Every structure is written in structure tokens, then in C-alpha cells.
Amino acid sequence: MKQILTPLKGLFTSLIIGTALVACSKEAPAPTDEKIDKGHEEPAKVEMTIRRGHLHGVQFHGDFESIIAPVQKFKFEIDENTKNWVRKDMQGNILTENNPVVMIEGRYYSLEIVYYNAKGERMNNEFTTKEMLPIHQHFFEVYEYTDTKTQQVSKDTEGLLEYTYRDTDPENIQIGQLVDSKQSTDRSKLTDNPLGLKGYFGPKKPYTKYNIAVTLFHVLRGTKNVNNQERVFYPFNKPGSELVARSTTDFSQKIPVYVITAVPDGGEEAKNRYYQDIADYYKITPQRVEELEDEARRNHDSANFYM
Structure with a gap:
């Protein structure tokens, strides 16, 4: 009798262990630690392109390019030694605060941001998926500015500049352009969810110098909406302390x-001051500035950049 019970006992034990293993295998997977797996790759390079332009309603139209309205393009790359981001021109020369983005109050300036992974592949689309878009947003903050006439520093940055989000779907197609001319008549359209891969600035105070802190927020809990309220978003320059508390940054x-x-x-005086200010900065004559402005007016329709 003992000899019969022993193998049955072993079989019963095996069944218990097997059942336990099956039960364990059906347990819900452990939650993703977004500090380890963010749902997108880590950026290795970030390119930024700034164009001067004007508005047709709320649509940005690029100006005719010239010495006084150049395309200002630069990139951020990780330094191999320090592992810190470094701003460079497109030839790889390091840029400092002595190489600022130049703006004029009363004009508008588009900004396009393109992220690349370690392989050099464009990765903007990784931030626009249905999972990532609700938890990513660029903010553009200014903490203080210097009045270049008086050299006074002020922390009153309210109203210093404005910014309008102009993200499109798909993100890499200019607004209103065909998504795939061979396959359909669908055109790229604006999204209703602020991300900030595309947008435009309007500086509101002349004779100023400041830094715009560009930050890509990655929300760890909830969404980028104010207190997770549907369709309520934070302004471009005020992320809010509750959002900061539940977010990290990707850039x-x-x-x-x-x-x-x-x-x-x-008036003549204001016009002369305008031409002289630009001439002084670009080291050309006021007459040349006037010629370039007139050329831009005559070639207005040749500029084909829209946002």
C-alpha cells in the first residue's frame, strides 16, 4: 500500500506546483518604469530652424530670405566627454550667448524642432503616437531679461513674448500639403493637442536680451492637461507646479x-531709427537695409514656407 501511495503523492505534488506556475503566468505584467522605458528613444541630436515671417490670420508665412531675414538654424549635440548638451552651428562650431537668435519686435518667427536618435534617424513621430502625445509638451520660459539700452536686468517677463503651437498631423508635412500625392488627396492639418515641435514666436519688447528655456516635458503620471482635465492645457510659458511635480524632461x-x-x-524718425538699428547690427548701410526690405516686399509671394 505504501508503494502505491508514494508515486500518487509525487504526482499530486507535481500538480500543485504546475497549477501554481500557471497561476503565476496569468498575473498582470509589472507596470512599466518610465525612467527605464519611456516609450520612445532618447534623443542624441536636436535641430532647430527659425524663420522670420508674418501672419495671414493665424497662419505663418515665411518672409523672403536675405541678409536681414536669414534662416537661423543650429543644433544641440551631446558632448562625448561631459555628456552635456552643446549648441553648435550646422558646421559643428560651438555657439555661445554671443551668437544669439536675432529678432525684431513686430515680426513673427517660426520654430521647427527635429529630434534624432543615436543612429541619426528622425524620431519626432515617436512623440506623436496616441500613447506619447498626451504626455509630452514643449514649454518656452524666460526667467529674466536685460534692457540693452540701460543694461538693467528685470524679472518681470510677463508679456515679453508670445508663442503659438502649430503642430501638424502628420508632423513632418507642412500645413495644407498633400500627405501622399500618389495615394490620396488627404492634406496635413493642425492638431488640437499642443506639443511644440512646430510653432511661432512674437517678441513684444525691443532692445532686449534673454534666454528662452526650451523644455520637453514627459509626464510620468496622468496627462499633460491641467489637473488631468480634458481639453485644458497649460500656457506655453507656465507649466504649473502640479505638472512639474509629476513630470520629468526629455530635453x-x-x-x-x-x-x-x-x-x-x-513717421520719418521712426523709420530712420529702424533702418539704422538693423544696419548697425548687420554692419551694412541703412540704404542697403531699405533695399533689402523693398526686395522682400516685391518678392513676397516667392516665399513658400507656411506654418
Whole structure:
């Protein structure tokens, strides 16, 4: 009898262990630690392109490019030794605060941000998926500015500049352009969810210098919405302490800006001041500035960049 029970006992034990293993295998997977697996790759390079332009309603239209309205393009790359981000021109030369983005009060400036992974592949689409879009948003903050006439520093940055989100779906197609001319008549359209891969600035105070802190927030809990309220988002320059508390950042760097003058508000004196300010910065004559502005007016329709 003992000999019969022993193998049965062993079989019974095996069944218990097997059942336990099956039960364990059906347990819910452990939650993803977003500090380890964020749902997207880590950026290795970030390119930024800034264009001067004007508005048609709320649509940005690029100006005719010239010495005084150049495309300002630069990149951020990780330094191999320090592992810190470094701002460079497109030839790889390191840029400092002495190489600012130049703006004019009264004009508008588009900003396109393109992220690349370690393989050099564009990865913007990784932030626009249905999982990642609700938890990512760029913010553009200024903490203080210097009045270049008086050299006074002020922390009153309210109203210093404005920014409008102009993200499109798909993200890499200019607004209103065909998504695939061979396959359909669908056109790229604006999204209703602020991300900040595309947008435009409007500087509001001339003769100022400041840094725009560009930060890509990655929300760890909930969504980027204010207190997770549907369709309620934080302003471009005020992420809010509750969002900061439940977020990390995927990218955060500063862009130096110099607003060299203001569009004249009428009269010969204001016009002369405007041309002289631009001439002084670009080291050309006021007459040449006037020629370039006139050329831009005559070639207005040749500029084909829209946002």
C-alpha cells in the first residue's frame, strides 16, 4: 500500500506546483518604469530652424530670405566627454550667448524642432503616437531679461513674448500639403493637442536680451492637461507646479535671443531709427537695409514656407 501511495503523492505534488506556475503566468505584467522605458528613444541630436515671417490670420508665412531675414538654424549635440548638451552651428562650431537668435519686435518667427536618435534617424513621430502625445509638451520660459539700452536686468517677463503651437498631423508635412500625392488627396492639418515641435514666436519688447528655456516635458503620471482635465492645457510659458511635480524632461536647453529693434510705428524718425538699428547690427548701410526690405516686399509671394 505504501508503494502505491508514494508515486500518487509525487504526482499530486507535481500538480500543485504546475497549477501554481500557471497561476503565476496569468498575473498582470509589472507596470512599466518610465525612467527605464519611456516609450520612445532618447534623443542624441536636436535641430532647430527659425524663420522670420508674418501672419495671414493665424497662419505663418515665411518672409523672403536675405541678409536681414536669414534662416537661423543650429543644433544641440551631446558632448562625448561631459555628456552635456552643446549648441553648435550646422558646421559643428560651438555657439555661445554671443551668437544669439536675432529678432525684431513686430515680426513673427517660426520654430521647427527635429529630434534624432543615436543612429541619426528622425524620431519626432515617436512623440506623436496616441500613447506619447498626451504626455509630452514643449514649454518656452524666460526667467529674466536685460534692457540693452540701460543694461538693467528685470524679472518681470510677463508679456515679453508670445508663442503659438502649430503642430501638424502628420508632423513632418507642412500645413495644407498633400500627405501622399500618389495615394490620396488627404492634406496635413493642425492638431488640437499642443506639443511644440512646430510653432511661432512674437517678441513684444525691443532692445532686449534673454534666454528662452526650451523644455520637453514627459509626464510620468496622468496627462499633460491641467489637473488631468480634458481639453485644458497649460500656457506655453507656465507649466504649473502640479505638472512639474509629476513630470520629468526629455530635453531642456536655453536659446539666447536678441531683439535688436522694433518695427516703426509711423513717421520719418521712426523709420530712420529702424533702418539704422538693423544696419548697425548687420554692419551694412541703412540704404542697403531699405533695399533689402523693398526686395522682400516685391518678392513676397516667392516665399513658400507656411506654418
